[in-house]
Amino acid sequence: MKANHLDRPAIAPLPAIDRARQVTEALASYVQRASLKAGDRLPAERELMTALAVGRSTIREAISHFQALGVIETRKGSGTYLLKPVSSATIHMPLSFDPVHLRDALLQTLEVRRGIEVEAGMVAARKRTAEDLVIIEAKLVEMERVQILKGAAGPEDLAFHLAVYDATHNPLFKQLLEQMREAFERFWTHPFDRLDFARRSFPFHRTLFNAIVAGHPEAARLETLKILEIVEEDIKDMSQ
Template sequence: MDALARYIAQQNLQPGDRLPPERELTAALKVGRSSLREAVSQLSALGIVEARIGSGTYLLRQISAETVYMPLSLSADGLAEALLMTLEVRRGIEIEASVAAARRRTDEDIQRMEAALDEMERTHHREGGSGKADFAFHMTIYDAAHNPLFRQLLEQMHDILERFWDRPFDRPDFAARSFPYHRTLFDAICAGDTAAAAEETRKILDVVEEDIRNMRP
């Protein structure tokens, strides 16, 4: 995504301009079509470009590699403190994303969420934890909120948030007790029940906080 953003900036493309054809972009960026399409998809999720059927992909707003991805840094005394500080921010973002998803989810969103949840459950039963599969499920909820700002915040917080799904404290069972609440969260979003979606998200995050406090050295 950064390479495509740099290319757009270097070519001085302006909002409303059409991006070059896929073949030209893959040659200029020296990447395959799948990598290019993923980058375009990410920029589209951020509201930076728009793909128009039969017409091409258009730039919606000016960008640079620096404005697309500006990772946030966090100074804290140890992993537990960093996780607790990040969790305060996660609460606000994730609860609102779940509520928005319950309001705006489409049938296609539900299919993607269910597929991600099924994979998360398979991983949990196989490995005793779900790690990256858990993260992938939460990403489908952010997408179902249909607000590109959620995705932008995630991009900026990626390095910090990743710690939650990378076996903190070397404990594969970290937050495993939150596992059942992911299915009830999915059910609430499908039903369009905003209050239940918020409550189930709180339950997940409460377990995360308890485990941070109980598992830290």
């Protein structure tokens, strides 16, 4: 007896092409083929837009990826320069995994996130500058504004944590996040289709900021743990 075609699983649609990733790979390939060395200048933004047939925002997203990895720097009024040689084989080494259940993915990633973010908060409390505090507070205020307006914040919450990473003045924190971006971003895309995911943690972002302002690493550690404890509780509660 022939199986009814209606019983067959649907063919999943192809994922959208990640233009920024394609640009990143094209740039890495260009650096390798052109044998560029540390200190060499990369093509101008407009030249890249024309050559790769993409918009300015895509070019800038790719450039930001390279900056986060610490392999290029942009000098105002001068251009973008290579700090370290890269290739298409080395620029993408994401630390990711693909467990079957979202619950497992979030809990396993949280174990790593806890170690990184607790330490980042403590280092930021010791090394932050006045300029860092202005940037962190701006990100915090925007996060709080979106939270009040929409009842949830995604990219704004991530931007706050990235600002704390920057305040450590240790590029390895941000590089680690960049390598684990795919796994980490699950926390800021409303897992389980719940806009209230980790909503109870929002007040502790303000107290974390206060601890960093005060220069108290231990207080920063405790406030970060409060945030992540709520995240863990919501993962377990909402995945039942």
